[in-house]
Amino acid sequence: MTAGFLAPDQWRARFVGSVSEEPHLLRATFHVPRPVRRALLHSTAFGAYDLRLNGAPVDDAELKPGWSSYQ
Structure with missing residues (x-):
């Protein structure tokens, strides 16, 4: 397991989302x-x-991110 903490100005990610409530397939090509070592x-x-890499599941977990309270 890996844990890391970043300062707010260190995050380098784009929000991925949709205005629709329909399920979506989101992909990225890069x-x-x-060669990738890790x-x-x-x-x-x-x-x-459900997260997949090159079409294959990345782990055996179902319904990620796990238990959530939607109350």
């Missing part, structure tokens, strides 16, 4: 100039999601 992906959602 170029990696060198990669880290942070993900979460308001609701459940």
Whole structure:
């Protein structure tokens, strides 16, 4: 497990979302100039999601991000 904390000005991510309540398939294509030795992906959602890399599940968890109270 990895934990890391960033200052607010250190986050380098774009919000991905939709104005529709329909399920969406969100994809990104990117170029990696060198061989990858290790990669880290942070993900979460308001609701459940299924994360895949090159079409394969990244883990065996179901209904990520886990238990949530929607009250």
